[in-house]
Amino acid sequence: MLRTVSDWFWWDRLWLPGNVTWSDLQDRDGRVYAKAADLWVTLPLALLFMVIRQIFEIWVATPLARLLGVKDQTRLKVPPRPVLENFYTTTSKRPKPADVDALCKKTGCSVRQVERWFRRRRNQDRPSLLKKFREASWRFTFYLLAFFAGLAALIDKPWFYNLKDMWKGFPVLVLLPSQYWYYMIELGFYWSLLFSVASDIKRKDFKEQIVHHIATIVLISLSWCVNFIRAGTLIMLVHDSSDYFLESAKIFNYAGWKKTCNAIFIVFAAVFIITRLVIFPFWILHCTVVYPLSIYPPFFVYYFFNGLLMVLQLLHLFWAALILRMAHKFMTGKVRHASGLLGNLAALRMAARIAVLEFSLLSYIYIF
Template sequence: MLSRLSEWFWNERLWFPEGLGWADLEDRDGFTYAKAADLWVTLPIALCFLIIRQIFERTVALRLAAALGVKEKVRVRAAHNPTLETYFSNTTKHPTQSEIETLGKKTECTERQIHRWFRRRRNQDRPNQLKKFKEASWRFTFYLLAFIAGLAALIDKPWLYKMEEMWNGFPMLTLLPSQYWYYMIELGFYISLLFSVASDVKRKDFKEQILHHVATILLISFSWCVNYIRAGTLIMLVHDTADHLLESAKMFNYAGWRKTCNYIFIIFAMVFIITRLVIFPFWILHCTWVYPVTVYPPFFGYYFFNGLLFVLQCLHIFWAVLILRMAIKFLPANNIVEDERSDREETDSEDEEEEKEKRAPTKNGPVQNGHPPLNNNHHRKGK
């Protein structure tokens, strides 16, 4: 059964235009071509990345954090309370007003004490600034080096300037050493990100991040197996162009360097829009979707490859919306850029302000049902 499945999966009619096949990718006359077996090397590379990351975050990242003034904030831990802990773990982390009243009867605590306990307990599960900074500095380092290496590998290649050249001679495209290592290292890195996603900072776009990593791994692997390596190197370079700018903006954000963060974020937003919403769809995607059918009839691999590219493009649009939201928030008042995907840490002072607002009269009379109206000051604090 596995043999039949393998035979069907590697069917030449699925992955190549009519008249071409795996035999065309056999090494000959001193020329080397990409092979599916080469991808096994990405697993030890991914493992090496996981090890290097741990060493980097505990040494280089910590020193860099100290140099930029990033400190691990000491949080007030929630007092031990088995009843509240059980409710927090098994029922909800955000109890309603009626649930808080019920818990107050069970624990003989005031509503304010229960509010504060849940807030402190939620903060305990949130990653601190130092952890976020170390993750961002690791990704910044890789993306910057990958961008420089990718640019060096492609700067003298004709398909960087005339994208139709990526299909010249397909599928007999000779594999260059620079292309080999660019592919293996990029794929190994994304596999390591997929392995570490469970321990990384959880963000609101967690599912989209998983989808992005899986689509990227499939795209890089597939383009390697069927020798779409020229298109693959261009796609990787386009993605690496903006990523290191975002991670550097995050680093300065966590360090509290507001103006530096804002300036870098503006540059990142422009580069992201240009590369992901202009160059990627109107140059690269156009060349992989429109141009090939002028050379050979469409086949399954053609649709599969472009399908993955369209998934990436949808994610680009999704993240572009988040980027524009952040830009709109910080540009008018020159405030610090906040990551739309992260939860804001709660403070004890918030509960005290809410209590004052509940007791304070308004133009329309007392606040009803314990829900204070939103005013400008309170709204700004919630950003």
């Protein structure tokens, strides 16, 4: 039964153009092609990333935080109250009025004392500024290095300058070592984020973070399996080009450098608009939708892949509207700094990936 399911899932007509089969993508004569089995290497890479992250946060991010003057506020510890602590950990961190009355009867405390205890207990659990700084520093470092590594891997390729070349010879495209490592490193990093989500700062969108990481892994893995690697590397490069500006704005926000945070946010907004609203739709998306039709008849993955990209572009427009609105407030002096928006931007990025994943699942169900 499992073999039947596997054969159906990897059916040639589902993944490849009409006259191509998986046998055409078998390694031969020194030519290597992308294979789904290659993705297993991303799991040990993820563990390596987790080790590197711990070393980085201790030996790089922490001294940098001290250099920039990142200091945590001293927080008062709540007095030990077993009944309240048990309710806090097992039931709710924000008790309802009826729960407060019940807790008052059990502990002999007044309503005000119970409410104050829960407020201080929540404040005690808030992640430290240093922890936020270290996480942002690690993500900034990865996104920055990933962007320049991707740029180095693509800058000498003909399809970097003439996007039509990304489909030359498709789907029988020989895998280059630079493409292999670019994909494996990106996937390994997102696996590491998924593995460490339990120990990272738990925000209100904890569940959405998990879905976000899974969606990213699914989307990158899909483009690898169907040999859309040239298009995939360009898309990853476009998206990496603005992420490190966002993380650096967070770093300076945590350090209290509000003017620097504002300036970097404006740069982030400009890079985002250029890459997501100009380069992505008018160059990359146009090339993935229009040009392939002159090479081969459309098949399922053609619709599937471009459907994901179109939905992603709609979400880019929504995100850009939010960024432009904040930039307008900067210019008119209605806001003093960008720190209040940074969390919303991260949440919107997660919402974009979640929507793409939902759309992909609905597309698959609709067609079959």
